[in-house]
Each structure stands twice: as C-alpha cells, then as structure tokens.
Amino acid sequence: MLGVRKRICSPREEESELRRGPWTLEEDTLLTHYITLHGEGRWNMLARGAGLKRTGKSCRLRWLNYLKPDIKRGNLTPQEQLLILELHSKWGNRWSKIAQHLPGRTDNEIKNYWRTKVQKEARQLNIEANSKRFLDAVRSYWMPRLIQKIEQASYSSSLTTLDSLADREVRSTPSHPPVHNSLPTLLCPPESRFTHYSNPGSENSFSVTSPYLLSTNSNTISQQPDEILENPSLLGDPVCNNLILSDTYNKEGSSYDMDGFNVASVGMGTHDNSPLECQVAEGNWVFDSMEDTLWNMDDMWVFRDLRETGI
DNA sequence: AAACGCTGCAACCGCTTGCGG
DNA sequence: CCCGCAAGCGGTTGCAGCGTT
Numbered sequence: 001m002l003g004v005r006k007r008i009c010s011p012r013e014e015e016s017e018l019r020r021g022p023w024t025l026e027e028d029t030l031l032t033h034y035i036t037l038h039g040e041g042r043w044n045m046l047a048r049g050a051g052l053k054r055t056g057k058s059c060r061l062r063w064l065n066y067l068k069p070d071i072k073r074g075n076l077t078p079q080e081q082l083l084i085l086e087l088h089s090k091w092g093n094r095w096s097k098i099a100q101h102l103p104g105r106t107d108n109e110i111k112n113y114w115r116t117k118v119q120k121e122a123r124q125l126n127i128e129a130n131s132k133r134f135l136d137a138v139r140s141y142w143m144p145r146l147i148q149k150i151e152q153a154s155y156s157s158s159l160t161t162l163d164s165l166a167d168r169e170v171r172s173t174p175s176h177p178p179v180h181n182s183l184p185t186l187l188c189p190p191e192s193r194f195t196h197y198s199n200p201g202s203e204n205s206f207s208v209t210s211p212y213l214l215s216t217n218s219n220t221i222s223q224q225p226d227e228i229l230e231n232p233s234l235l236g237d238p239v240c241n242n243l244i245l246s247d248t249y250n251k252e253g254s255s256y257d258m259d260g261f262n263v264a265s266v267g268m269g270t271h272d273n274s275p276l277e278c279q280v281a282e283g284n285w286v287f288d289s290m291e292d293t294l295w296n297m298d299d300m301w302v303f304r305d306l307r308e309t310g311i
Numbered sequence: 312a313a314a315c316g317c318t319g320c321a322a323c324c325g326c327t328t329g330c331g332g
Numbered sequence: 333c334c335c336g337c338a339a340g341c342g343g344t345t346g347c348a349g350c351g352t353t
Contacts, residue, residue, distance in 0.1 A: 022321075022347095043339070060339075061322065096341060111342070112320055120318090 019053045023062055027052055031059055032067050065108045072104030076113060078153070082146040084110055085118075085138055 019027075034050035040063065043056030052059060065071075076084070080102055087098040093114075095107035102110065118138075127134040 020323075041339090044337095056338075057324095057340095058322075065321070093342065107341075108321075115343095116319060 018055060020058070023066075027054070028062070028067055031063060035063060035067075065106045070104055071106065076105070078146050078149045080105065081113075082143060082150065084113065085143050085146070088114065089135060089139060 030050045030052055034046060038046070038049065040046075040060075043060040045056070047054050047056045047059045050059070054062075083102060084098060087101055091097050093111075095111045095114075099105055099107040099110050122128065122134045125134075125137070127137060
C-alpha cells in the first residue's frame with residue numbers, strides 16, 4: 001500500500017519535469033543500483049547521476065525510509081514499543097535519535113507509530129498526549145504492562161525449551177507462568193531482577209530500563225537513587241524478587257519533567273496516597289499473540305476504572 | 312454491493328543545522 | 333562573520349486498503 005500525495009507541481013518543477021508522488025519500481029531499481037555502485041550522499045548529484053527526475057531530498061527519503069537493505073519491516077515488537085516509550089520519555093519527539101536505538105527502524109516509522117498508536121490511545125482516554133497525566137499513565141501503567149508482556153514471553157519460551165529438554169517426570173512446574181486470578185500487581189519471574197533485552201535480528205542489544213523499582217511484594221514502586229541509576233552494577237537485588245530497572249531521565253533537559261513524577265498521580269489526584277497498581281485484566285492476555293497494539297481496549301478499561309475509582 | 316469511515320504509512324513541506332568559501 | 337548550499341529532522345498530508353454499515 002502506498003500513500004500518495006496529490007501531485008502539485010510548481011511552475012519551476014514542471015519546467016524541470018521533476019517527478020513527485022509514489023515511486024515506481026523502475027525508479028527504485030535505478031536508485032538502488034546507483035547507490036550500490038556509488039554509495040550514499042550528495043543526494044542532488046546522486047539523483048541526477050542515477051537518471052532520476054527526483055529531488056535529492058526525495059531520493060534520500062526513499063532510500064532511508066524504504067529501500068535501504070537493513071530496514072526492518074513489520075510490526076514493532078513489545079521490546080521495541082517499550083524502548084520507544086522509554087526513549088520518548090527521555091528525549092521527546094527526537095525521532096531520529098530514538099531511531100538510532102532501534103536498528104532497522106526509521107524515524108518515520110517510529111513517528112508514525114507514536115502518532116497513530118500512542119496518541120490515538122491518549123485521545124481515547126481523553127488525556128492530552130504528552131501531558132503529564134498521559135506520561136504518568138504511560139510510565140506507570142503501560143510500560144510495566146509491556147515489560148510484563150516481554151517477561152512472560154521470555155518466561156513462556158524458556159519453559160517451552162525446558163519442556164523439550166527436561167525429564168517430563170521430574171518436571172512438576174506448571175506449563176505456563178502463574179497468572180493471577182484477581183488483579184495482581186506487577187508479575188515478574190524471579191529471574192527478572194534486572195532486565196536486559198536483546199533486539200532480535202540485530203547484533204546490537206539494548207537495555208530496556210526504567211527508574212523504578214517495582215516490587216512484587218508490596219504494590220509499591222519507588223524511584224531509584226541517581227547513584228544507582230548511574231551505576232547499573234549496583235542494580236540487582238540478590239534477596240527479594242524485585243524487578244529493578246535503570247535509566248537516567250531528563251538528562252538533556254528534554255520534554256518531560258520526570259522529576260515531579262508521582263506514581264499516585266496516575267489516579268488523577270483523587271487519592272493522593274494511593275499506591276500504584278499495575279493491574280491486569282481478566283484473561284490470559286499474557287498468552288495473546290504479540291499483536292502490536294500498545295495495549296488493548298480491555299487494558300484501557302481497567303486503567304479507566306482505576307482512574308475513576310481513584311485506586 | 313455500494314457508501315462511508317477509519318487506519319497506516321509513504322511522501323512531501325518547511326525549518327534547522329552543518330559546513331565550506 | 334556572513335552567505336549559500338546540502339543534508340537532516342520533525343510535522344503534516346493524503347491516499348490505498350480494509351472494515352463496517
């Protein structure tokens with residue numbers, strides 16, 4: 001499917017017969033072939049050299065957003081979604097900077113994702129996108145949900161591996177992770193004291209991190225001291241089953257002031273002292289296919305209920 | 312089956328940044 | 333320092349495709 005803008009040519013463009021709109025297969029081939037032979041850069045020259053009646057700008061965009069061989073296609077994984085949320089909270093709409101941390105993904109794709117998925121959900125929740133409320137919701141609700149999703153996926157797959165390897169007589173653990181029946185708090189496998197996710201299909205790996213300690217015991221969430229954030233080696237609670245995540249927010253004076261972030265404010269200020277609850281809708285959502293909606297409508301209703309009841 | 316509405320995303324626009332002369 | 337050009341970046345647009353009525 002190709003989005004095609006209306007062809008509006010200035011007189012000057014008509015004179016030079018510059019083409020606009022969707023790229024043809026022939027143009028793609030010309031561009032790819034030329035870049036294969038001569039490399040990127042000097043886009044205006046490149047456009048002429050390749051025999052394309054396109055602006056250099058247009059060629060650059062087509063190459064970077066579509067033709068470049070290492071571009072990853074398809075839906076964003078939960079890991080990637082989480083990373084986008086993380087990095088956006090850090091840097092705001094610095095799409096190209098965010099894209100640098102998602103190998104194979106373009107700034108355009110990430111920008112589109114943010115606008116079509118994230119901002120849409122904000123609208124449906126009647127929260128102004130990029131408002132503090134929305135950020136609170138993202139950080140304290142949806143990001144943990146994504147983390148859960150990732151953890152559960154990895155937990156399930158590791159059990160599947162165990163299933164195939166272990167002596168089935170010895171194995172007495174359930175074949176699926178424990179799913180709480182009634183609105184559990186954040187569910188983390190014991191091994192998840194510190195998360196490090198590798199990005200599939202890439203040699204690079206990245207840490208998906210968050211400045212909060214999410215306790216599976218106490219329904220509490222607490223921000224880690226800067227000391228710890230600056231030194232990941234300090235992370236990892238050897239005793240309790242805490243998920244400790246690290247990050248350094250707002251180090252570049254970016255869009256969000258997370259310093260004032262108050263977990264309880266997710267309840268929209270009705271109960272100032274209420275603890276954060278990362279509640280899970282009924283059902284085995286963790287086993288759902290990794291469809292790439294940021295969250296589903298059921299999740300949203302739970303969040304909305306929480307908000308309305310002030311929990 | 313036709314009309315309509317919604318969504319995803321490719322491509323464009325305009326502004327900013329970087330750099331050489 | 334200023335100017336002009338090229339490249340980069342973020343915001344916006346508009347259409348194909350799909351689902352719903």
